[in-house]
Amino acid sequence: MLTIYLADLTHTTIVTSNDGFPLNVGLVSAYFKVFYPEADVRLFKYPDKLLQAIKEKTPDVIGVSNYPWNTNLGLSILRYVKKVSPQTITVMGGPNISYIPKDQEDFLTQNSDCLDFYVLYEGEQGFKQLIDLVVEKKSDILAIKQASPKGCLYLKNGELARFEMIERNSNLDSYPSPYLSGTLDGFFDNKLSPMIETHRGCPYTCAYCHEGHLSYSKINQFSMERIMKELDYIASHVSKNVSNLHITDPNFGLFSRDTEIAKAIVRLSEETGYPKIVFATTAKNNHERLIQILRIFGSKILMPLWMSVQSMSEVVLRYIRRQNISLDSMYQVQEAVREEHGTTKSELIMCLPGETYETHLQALVELMKLNIDQIICYQLMFLNGTQMKQDELDNPGQHGYVKKYRVLPNDFSDLPEAGRSLEIEEIIVANNTWKIEDYGRARIMHLMVMIYYNAMSFKGYFRLIIEEKMDLYDFITKLLKNFSEHKKISYLLDEFSYGTQKELFDSKEDLINFYTDDNNFKLLIEGKIGSNLIHKYQGLAFLKHIDDLLDIIDKTILEITVGKQDISEKVKDVMQFYRLSYKGYLDPMRQETQDGASFNYDIPRWLIGNENLDNCHFKESRRVIFSTPAEKFKLLEDYYERYGRGESAFSKILTKLWVRDLFRVPRYLD
Numbered sequence: 001m002l003t004i005y006l007a008d009l010t011h012t013t014i015v016t017s018n019d020g021f022p023l024n025v026g027l028v029s030a031y032f033k034v035f036y037p038e039a040d041v042r043l044f045k046y047p048d049k050l051l052q053a054i055k056e057k058t059p060d061v062i063g064v065s066n067y068p069w070n071t072n073l074g075l076s077i078l079r080y081v082k083k084v085s086p087q088t089i090t091v092m093g094g095p096n097i098s099y100i101p102k103d104q105e106d107f108l109t110q111n112s113d114c115l116d117f118y119v120l121y122e123g124e125q126g127f128k129q130l131i132d133l134v135v136e137k138k139s140d141i142l143a144i145k146q147a148s149p150k151g152c153l154y155l156k157n158g159e160l161a162r163f164e165m166i167e168r169n170s171n172l173d174s175y176p177s178p179y180l181s182g183t184l185d186g187f188f189d190n191k192l193s194p195m196i197e198t199h200r201g202c203p204y205t206c207a208y209c210h211e212g213h214l215s216y217s218k219i220n221q222f223s224m225e226r227i228m229k230e231l232d233y234i235a236s237h238v239s240k241n242v243s244n245l246h247i248t249d250p251n252f253g254l255f256s257r258d259t260e261i262a263k264a265i266v267r268l269s270e271e272t273g274y275p276k277i278v279f280a281t282t283a284k285n286n287h288e289r290l291i292q293i294l295r296i297f298g299s300k301i302l303m304p305l306w307m308s309v310q311s312m313s314e315v316v317l318r319y320i321r322r323q324n325i326s327l328d329s330m331y332q333v334q335e336a337v338r339e340e341h342g343t344t345k346s347e348l349i350m351c352l353p354g355e356t357y358e359t360h361l362q363a364l365v366e367l368m369k370l371n372i373d374q375i376i377c378y379q380l381m382f383l384n385g386t387q388m389k390q391d392e393l394d395n396p397g398q399h400g401y402v403k404k405y406r407v408l409p410n411d412f413s414d415l416p417e418a419g420r421s422l423e424i425e426e427i428i429v430a431n432n433t434w435k436i437e438d439y440g441r442a443r444i445m446h447l448m449v450m451i452y453y454n455a456m457s458f459k460g461y462f463r464l465i466i467e468e469k470m471d472l473y474d475f476i477t478k479l480l481k482n483f484s485e486h487k488k489i490s491y492l493l494d495e496f497s498y499g500t501q502k503e504l505f506d507s508k509e510d511l512i513n514f515y516t517d518d519n520n521f522k523l524l525i526e527g528k529i530g531s532n533l534i535h536k537y538q539g540l541a542f543l544k545h546i547d548d549l550l551d552i553i554d555k556t557i558l559e560i561t562v563g564k565q566d567i568s569e570k571v572k573d574v575m576q577f578y579r580l581s582y583k584g585y586l587d588p589m590r591q592e593t594q595d596g597a598s599f600n601y602d603i604p605r606w607l608i609g610n611e612n613l614d615n616c617h618f619k620e621s622r623r624v625i626f627s628t629p630a631e632k633f634k635l636l637e638d639y640y641e642r643y644g645r646g647e648s649a650f651s652k653i654l655t656k657l658w659v660r661d662l663f664r665v666p667r668y669l670d
Helices: 023-035 047-056 071-084 101-110 123-136 141-146 224-237 258-272 287-297 314-319 327-339 357-369 387-394 437-456 459-467 472-485 487-502 508-516 518-525 533-544 546-560 565-582 603-608 630-643 647-653
Strands: 003-007 040-044 061-065 089-093 117-119 244-252 277-282 344-350 374-381 402-415 419-430 594-601 617-627 665-668
Touching: 003 023, 003 047, 023 040, 023 061, 023 123, 040 047, 047 071, 047 402, 061 071, 061 123, 071 089, 071 402, 071 419, 089 123, 101 117, 117 123, 123 141, 224 258, 258 287, 277 287, 287 327, 344 357, 344 437, 357 374, 357 437, 357 459, 357 472, 374 437, 402 508, 402 518, 419 437, 419 508, 437 459, 437 472, 437 487, 437 533, 437 546, 459 472, 459 546, 459 565, 459 603, 472 487, 472 546, 487 533, 487 546, 508 518, 533 546, 533 647, 546 565, 565 594, 565 603, 565 617, 565 665, 594 603, 630 647
Parallel strands: 003 040, 003 061, 061 089, 089 117, 244 277, 344 374
Antiparallel strands: 374 419, 402 419, 594 617, 617 665
16 A cells, blocks of 8 residues: 655744645645545654654655745755665656756756656646656656656756646536545644635736646636535534635636635635635736625625735836736726725836836825725745746846845744755846846835725825825835934844845855754754744834834824914824824733723724815814723734744734734724
8 A cells, every 4th residue: 555645844943934725735635535545645744743753654655735935945855865764766847946857957967856746737637647757657756757657847868858737627526625525624623724726827928927837728627516515515524713714826806706606705704704814816907706796795705805916117018928917907806895995005116127116116106095904015936837937048138137035034944864955946036127226215105005905004194194085105205214323223124134135146046054053043943033024023113112103103293294373183084093093902901991081082083984085074082092802812822822922923923913903902992
C-alpha cells in the first residue's frame, strides 16, 4: 500500500503566515483516492506535523505546493526526506515557476538533490498519472522518467525532458470534493480559514499576475449542486472562532449564478451564524452584478467589494495589458455600497512601467474622492510565471527596472531536521519614470494611508473634506507633512524608513549571506526584522500612539479649515467623535468604562449613510455616551485567542478586521 504525504505548507514562526485551508492538495488527494482507495494519503498544513509524520513513517511519495510564500520551506522538507529516505519520490506543484524552459531547467538543476518531478498547471490529473507510473515502475525513479510522465517537468540525463501537456479538464465535478469526502476534516482546527472554489480560469491578461497566463484563460465551473453542498458542509463543521469564508475564484461575480451563491451564503449565515465575513476577489467589469450581490448580502454578510485599478495612467495600463473598470462604473458601485452600508477596496502598485510618484499620488487621491474604503498599495513584485517577468527577460533593460530582494514578511522558519528556510521576493524599486528616491517617499505615504485612511479609521475627516469641496490633494499633502514631522511619530518613521532600506538586498546571494549569519537569523526569528513593515508599524501606531495620531489629523484639518467659521461646528464634532471612539478602545477593562459629550451633529448616522452632514444636524445638542458592548469585547478577544496578544499578533489581526470594528459604540442618552 502506497504512503503519500501532500502538503500546502505555511511558515508559523511569528504567526500562521498563510491561514487558508489546504484546498489545493485536498483536491489532488480526493481525486487520487478514487483510483487508489487503499493508499495511505495524508495532508499537512503545518511543517512541524509533517516532520513528525516523516519521523514516524517515511512516505513512498511526498508532494508540496509551490507559492511565493512557501517555496523554500517545501524544498527544505524535501531535502530532509531525501536525506532519511533517498528512495522517496519527491514532487512539487503550483504556479510559482517560470514557463520558460531554460528557467525551468535551472530550477530543477538547482534542486536536483531533493526534487524529482514538478507537476505543471492543474495538479489533479498530472499527479494521478505520475502515481500510475510510480505503481507500474515500482517506484523506480529512472524508469518513471523513461516512461515520460505527462504534465510533469523533470530532468532526464541532466537536461529538461520534453514536456507533454495535459489538457485542462472542463468537467470540474469529475474531481471529488475534498470537503464532502471528509478529506479536509482535520483542518477545522479553530485557526485556519475555510476556502471554496466555484470556478477556474481568468479571461484577463494582466502582465503582473500568475492568472494572466494564456493557459488559464478558459473558464471552467463547478456545478451549483456541489457548491451548495460544500457550503452546507463547511458551515456544519467550522470552528467557533472562525467567522470568515474565502472564495478563491479570480473573479467572483463574473457569472449570473454568483447571485445564487450569495443567497445561499446569506441563508447559511441566518441558520448557523456562519459566515459573517466573505473574502473574495470580485470581478472588475461586472459592476451591476456586484451591486446585486452587495444588496443580497446587505448587513448580514460583510464582503468588501474589490475595485482594483493598479494604476490610473493609460500609459501604464497599456504596458501591463490591463483595462480598468470605468470611473463611472466605479462611482455607481460605490453609491450602491454606501446605500447598503457595505465596503469597497482597491489596489495600486507602485513602480509599474510608466508610473511616477506624482501619478501614483494622484491615483490615490482619485480613489479617495470615489469614497473607496480601503486602498492597498503594493510594490511591484516580479513573480515567476508572469508575462511581465518574461517580457523583461525577452527585452532586458526596456523599462530600466532597478531590482532588489527581500525576505517575504513572516515567511521564514528554523525547523528541527529540516533546518532554516526563508522566502525571497524580487521587487522593483525604480524604473525609467520612477526615481529611486521616490521609493522611500512612497513607502511613508503608504504607511500614512494604511493608518489614516484604510479600515475607516478616520473616515469622517476625509468625507468632510470632500463634502465641503475642499482640496483633498492639499489635505493629503499637509497630513503627510504633519505625520512626518510630529516629534513622537517621527521616531517611529525613522525606524520604519531604516527598516525599509535595510530589508533590501542587491541580489539573492547577498540576502542569503546576510541571513546565514546566526545573529541576523536570530533577529529574524524573534520578529525584530523581516516582518511586513507597513502592517508592523500600522499595528504599533494603533497600539501605542493613538493620541498622537489624533493630534496630527486634528492639527491638519484645523489648518485646512482655518477661517471657515461656517464649518467649525462640524469639525469640532468630527474630532470629538474620534477622540471618544478611540479612548481606551483596547483597554482590558474597556467594558467597564464609558465617556460622553454633547454633539450638534449625528455623526454615526452620517458616517454610515448617504446624507450630507448638514442633513444630520440636531435641532438641539444631544448627549452621547461611548462604551464597549459585550459583542465588541468578544470580537477582539476571539482574535486574541486565535493569533495571540503580542505586537505581531495585533498587526495580523488588523489584516482580518478593520480598526472601525474596534471603536467604542455611541449611545444617545435619550
